[in-house]
Amino acid sequence: MKLAVAGVGRIGAFHARTLKDVAGVDTIVVADLNHEAASSVAAEIGAEVVADPLDLVHQGIDGLVIATATDGHAPLLRAALTAGIPVFCEKPVAGTLGETIELAELEAKTGTLAHIGFQRRFDAAYRRARAAVTSGEIGTIHAIRATTHDQAPPPRAYVKVSGGIFHDCNIHDFDIIRFVSGAEPTTVYATGANKGDPMFTEEGDVDTAAAIITLDDGTLVTVTATRYNGAGHDVRMEVTGSGGAVAVGLDDSLALRSLEDGVQFPAGPQCWSFFERFHDAYLAELSAFAGLVATTSPSPCTVRDALEASRIAHACDLSRAQARLVHMSEIPGLDAPIADGT
Structure with a gap:
């Protein structure tokens, strides 16, 4: 599988490192508006780098993990759902209730796997x-x-x-x-x-x-x-x-x-911090997402x-x-x- 991670701040970098050790994941692509941060994480885990997170959906990926700043969630989630690419997205999926409703309707319309990060x-x-x-x-x-x-x-x-x-x-x-x-x-x-x-x-x-x-x-x-x-x-x-x-x-x-x-x-x-409290849960949810992509199983969230x-x-x-x-x-x-x- 070829999986991508959009956003490599604290949680995004953790997700990228987690995916590196998941069985069946052959290639990881990372992107962040902070290109230096993306390059650093890529060098650490042997990943490919793309400059613009929105370009990740055009890289022949099997799944996308969205861990950007909040305002980047909705555009990336919309792009993945429309392209039929299985997607994991940290909360919130959007900044407004109206946009969240629209994305839920798009999820239902496309039938694309979307897994939201309620760890x-x-x-x-x-x-x-x-x-x-x-x-x-x-x-x-x-x-x-x-x-x-x-x-x-x-x-x-x-x-x-x-x-x-x-x-x-x-x-x-x-x-x-x-x-x-x-x-x-x-x-x-x-x-x-x-x-x-x-x-x-x-x-x-x-x-x-x-x-x-x-x-x-x-x-x-x-x-x-x-x-x-x-x-x-x-x-x-x-x-x-x-x-x-x-x-x-x-x-x-x-x-x-x-x-x-x-x-x-x-x-x-x-x-x-929340990261200490739910460290193992974060590992489990990303491993589960990779498994869902591999088996095309339904989303748990x-x-x-x-x-x-x-x-x-x-x-x-x-x-x-x-x-x-x-x-x-x-x-x-x-x-x-x-x-x-x-």
């Missing part, structure tokens, strides 16, 4: 949580709690283009809630606050957020996010059912300290799935702005949302 779907513990729910192991699900707490805030330049905390941070929670529960949200109530750097207020964002989501099977979900978790990077999920309860992220790296007498857990060390996560983020934005309960029927999308993702 939590490839984390072993999240997959076990899904199995515990779908198998009935923990009975009827009553509540889910999802947490994404960053250790330190991103720079202003990132905040300006991120779309806000619900879109760049909680979007992963929204996707994994759908994946684990197999259910769709019906209503959302969200709020947020700023007690840190004034840039968040100045950019129309918040540094801490919370949402209550009701799923179509009656499950209640709470979601929280903050840019200021000084203890470390904390990503968790708890699923409570009539027959038991399970947790993801409850290990010795937990960025939380117990004040109970005699409790030594967690032993540490903590994770300080489609543009349609990305659209549904984005719709939840937009519902949270609307709820926070208007201080009211938002029904998901108010948010534009495609008919008959899909939550399977298997």
Whole structure:
């Protein structure tokens, strides 16, 4: 197989190195608007170099990995879908809900394999949580709690283009809630606050957020996010059912300290970034993509799935702005949302 990587920043370079060691991948082509960076990665892994990422679709490739800056995602994804080239794309697929809907429609029209980079779907513990729910192991699900707490805030330049905390941070929670529960949200109530750097207020964002989501099977979900978790990077999920309860992220790296007498857990060390927390999941998702290209198997996380996560983020934005309960029927999308993702 001949695979291409568009964008060789931190995650793109990691993806390129991952593909180098995947069985069946014979040739890798890389491209980045920073030609020096592309040449450096290419020299390291023995890859070919193309100057313009958009030219990658004309290189006779079998699959494309998109890891450029956010504004490069939609043009490259559109080009790959139109050309019938299997494509892996980091989130978000586009900067607006309307463009995301358009790309989901194009995915359906072309039938081209598109795999969106929600790496939590490839984390072993999240997959076990899904199995515990779908198998009935923990009975009827009553509540889910999802947490994404960053250790330190991103720079202003990132905040300006991120779309806000619900879109760049909680979007992963929204996707994994759908994946684990197999259910769709019906209503959302969200709020947020700023007690840190004034840039968040100045950019129309918040540094801490919370949402209550009701799923179509009656499950209640709470979601929280903050840019200021000084203890470390904390990503968790708890699923409570009539027959038991399970947790993801409850290990010795937990960025939380117990004040109970005699409790030594967690032993540490903590994770300080998403990359540490999900290193193995990132490896797994790219290896899986290469396997999908080789076998022409269905995508485990489609543009349609990305659209549904984005719709939840937009519902949270609307709820926070208007201080009211938002029904998901108010948010534009495609008919008959899909939550399977298997």
